[in-house]
Amino acid sequence: MSSDQRDPVKTICPYCGVGCGIQVQQGEEPGDVQFMPWGDAPVNEGRICIKGGAATEVVDHEDRLTDPLIKEDGEFREATWEEAYEYVVSELERIRDEYGPDATGFFGSSKVMNEENYLLQKLARRYGTNNVDNCTRMCHASTVWALRTSLGAGAMTNSMRDLREEADVFWIQGANPGEQHPIANSQYFRQAVLEGATVIQVDPHANKTTRSFQIDDTDRHQHLQLNPGTDIPLLNIVLKTILEKHEENPDEGWIDEAFIEERTEGFEHLVETLEEFDEEAAAEECGVPLEEIELAAEKYATADNAAIFTGMGMSQHACGVDNVQNEINLALITGNLGRPGTGVNPLRGQNNVQGTCDVGAMPNVLPGYQLVDDDEARESVEEVWGFEIPDEPGLTNVEISYEAGDSIKGLYVMGENPVMSEPDANAVAERLADLEFTVVQDIFPTETAEYADVILPATTWAERGGTVTNTDRRVQRMRGVEKVHENTKHDLEIVSEVGKRLFDDGDELFDFDDPEAVFEELRQVCPSYHGMTYELLGEEGLHWPCYELGDEGDPFLYEDEFDTESGRGHIEGVDHQPPAETPDDEYPLILTTARLEEHYNTGTMSTRSPTLNRQTPENFVDVHPADAERYGIEDGEYVRLHSRRGEITLEAQVTEDTKEGVVWTTPHFAAASANRLTNHVLDERAKIPEYKAAAAEIEVDVEPLGETADPTADDD
Numbered sequence: 001m002s003s004d005q006r007d008p009v010k011t012i013c014p015y016c017g018v019g020c021g022i023q024v025q026q027g028e029e030p031g032d033v034q035f036m037p038w039g040d041a042p043v044n045e046g047r048i049c050i051k052g053g054a055a056t057e058v059v060d061h062e063d064r065l066t067d068p069l070i071k072e073d074g075e076f077r078e079a080t081w082e083e084a085y086e087y088v089v090s091e092l093e094r095i096r097d098e099y100g101p102d103a104t105g106f107f108g109s110s111k112v113m114n115e116e117n118y119l120l121q122k123l124a125r126r127y128g129t130n131n132v133d134n135c136t137r138m139c140h141a142s143t144v145w146a147l148r149t150s151l152g153a154g155a156m157t158n159s160m161r162d163l164r165e166e167a168d169v170f171w172i173q174g175a176n177p178g179e180q181h182p183i184a185n186s187q188y189f190r191q192a193v194l195e196g197a198t199v200i201q202v203d204p205h206a207n208k209t210t211r212s213f214q215i216d217d218t219d220r221h222q223h224l225q226l227n228p229g230t231d232i233p234l235l236n237i238v239l240k241t242i243l244e245k246h247e248e249n250p251d252e253g254w255i256d257e258a259f260i261e262e263r264t265e266g267f268e269h270l271v272e273t274l275e276e277f278d279e280e281a282a283a284e285e286c287g288v289p290l291e292e293i294e295l296a297a298e299k300y301a302t303a304d305n306a307a308i309f310t311g312m313g314m315s316q317h318a319c320g321v322d323n324v325q326n327e328i329n330l331a332l333i334t335g336n337l338g339r340p341g342t343g344v345n346p347l348r349g350q351n352n353v354q355g356t357c358d359v360g361a362m363p364n365v366l367p368g369y370q371l372v373d374d375d376e377a378r379e380s381v382e383e384v385w386g387f388e389i390p391d392e393p394g395l396t397n398v399e400i401s402y403e404a405g406d407s408i409k410g411l412y413v414m415g416e417n418p419v420m421s422e423p424d425a426n427a428v429a430e431r432l433a434d435l436e437f438t439v440v441q442d443i444f445p446t447e448t449a450e451y452a453d454v455i456l457p458a459t460t461w462a463e464r465g466g467t468v469t470n471t472d473r474r475v476q477r478m479r480g481v482e483k484v485h486e487n488t489k490h491d492l493e494i495v496s497e498v499g500k501r502l503f504d505d506g507d508e509l510f511d512f513d514d515p516e517a518v519f520e521e522l523r524q525v526c527p528s529y530h531g532m533t534y535e536l537l538g539e540e541g542l543h544w545p546c547y548e549l550g551d552e553g554d555p556f557l558y559e560d561e562f563d564t565e566s567g568r569g570h571i572e573g574v575d576h577q578p579p580a581e582t583p584d585d586e587y588p589l590i591l592t593t594a595r596l597e598e599h600y601n602t603g604t605m606s607t608r609s610p611t612l613n614r615q616t617p618e619n620f621v622d623v624h625p626a627d628a629e630r631y632g633i634e635d636g637e638y639v640r641l642h643s644r645r646g647e648i649t650l651e652a653q654v655t656e657d658t659k660e661g662v663v664w665t666t667p668h669f670a671a672a673s674a675n676r677l678t679n680h681v682l683d684e685r686a687k688i689p690e691y692k693a694a695a696a697e698i699e700v701d702v703e704p705l706g707e708t709a710d711p712t713a714d715d716d
Helices: 081-099 114-127 141-150 160-166 182-194 208-213 231-248 257-263 267-274 279-286 290-301 320-333 353-358 375-385 397-403 425-432 491-502 515-525 610-615 625-631
Strands: 009-012 021-026 033-037 069-072 075-078 104-107 169-173 198-202 221-224 306-310 344-346 410-414 437-442 454-457 466-469 474-478 589-593 620-623 638-642 647-654 662-665 694-699
Touching (some): 009 474, 069 081, 081 410, 081 454, 104 397, 114 353, 114 375, 114 410, 114 466, 114 491, 114 515, 141 320, 160 182, 208 221, 221 290, 231 279, 231 290, 231 320, 279 290, 353 466, 466 515, 620 625, 620 638
Parallel strands (some): 104 410, 198 221, 306 344, 410 437, 437 454, 589 662
Antiparallel strands (some): 009 021, 069 075, 638 647
């Protein structure tokens, strides 16, 4: 069959959480898979970023896992699927019998579809444990926690479309959509700026976002370049400024008294928290002039519609929940919630990180964010599933990794790469080596797969169907072309088969014909998805919540009330907590991290793309000119970056994009991953690690890594 006889398949880009539609064309050979634009795709309207355009390059990459592998005497050998299944099931049974079900952990994946994550978390709970989690723990767990407890749902309050059409001020804190969500930035946020919107960006690092708006030198742009870890004092200045201005002149409308009175609780606590707050001292700690912060406060508070965008620069701290709570405080006291062009909007980093959480692949919630320790919610799910669910929250993925070799004896990893993604990565690898049994289900031999006892070869995003949920809660269908490698299997097929073999009632609980059949069960236990079907999703998708068939979904939330027990939005004053590590004589610099437009997370896919590697083939570190002069660093010179946990060698870029005393790098490259250096200290509630601030030091006069800088950064 010639390629022009095959119709292109409409699907969703596998990279960030914007949810861009693309088409995939399969040629005469299964491996001949090409990208095609989807001109009227609902989110991106045909436009695509560099990652989306290059997404098909990895589908038939030479590194693809094509057959099951079993480790014997330290080496992997090819195995049959029957051998692999028998080994996986027998070891999971053995560990449960010897140590109990809580001795095993299960990792879902934000690169995997709703149906597959739903089935994996169901399998974990049938096994008898709530030890199931996904990489949102490393990205937005604190955001989800704060939004869910204070407003009702752990997701964007608004849609990209209503923000484009109605927002007057964009307050972007700890997020860089120009780099990390390029199509959202260009198609939605920049369009609003062209029509007059103001941008206030709060970030330690100058970046592509404000440059992309081309308003750098106007009064509609501010960049508050704060020191890492000082977001709470900066926002407390903003909040106190607004409260003081209102007290001086209540008629100017800096706060929304009616909204506070009718729709919020806790305002008095915020006022009390800020009574003795010293704005001048806080501004000095932030490293930002007080008058600049006060001006930003005025722009936000006096706008008709002001929207907050929040990212991992806010969430990846030991005080991440409090960081996001302070953003919620700002939105609530000014009445910027419950209508178009407002809200608190986390920009999600992976194509299905929102959906993976929605469907319950977390240790403390069931599908639809129903708490596992809520008897009524748990029993309603048990009624559908037909078995009892443990009533205590399980361990997060970071906690599972910490316990590997101790209380955790077995690990089931579907599409995750904790050896690269978790902080203090050298120690993570050492602990995984101590596990009694590990199974890794993936498309490439990841750094984590090296520690597996069994590797199960899965199909890529382009070869299978299902649903994913983007950053503004739009559930969309993915559709697949034919399998590229005959002996690979879809994640859904693998998890279903393991479930059928592992449990006496497995044939009843895990026998599904296709993803749509799984989605139909998901609808029964996830209230916000209940009104959706594959047919209703069509090509446009639907924004949750959809409680009943026929609901069209809500582009923005909380128009009438918040989804909290009281129906009110929760305000709570918070105090500054410095990062767990601050500079000292031994480690005098602050290390912070972020993503690049050209690459993605742990690099499993993106570093295998020739197009993306030509743009950025290896890691680098940004160093301020004053620090470069002090250390004697030349632009382009290789340096060794140290923390208390490890070291990496990488190229130095001397730039004023970073602040003096702050070095900035990325987590994408295995040969020099930032996560060998990052701190594993956790937010007490959300259990998210503090990636964004660690003490560091630089050593110069080192040899460059050359060709070994990243073994996957090859154009072949």
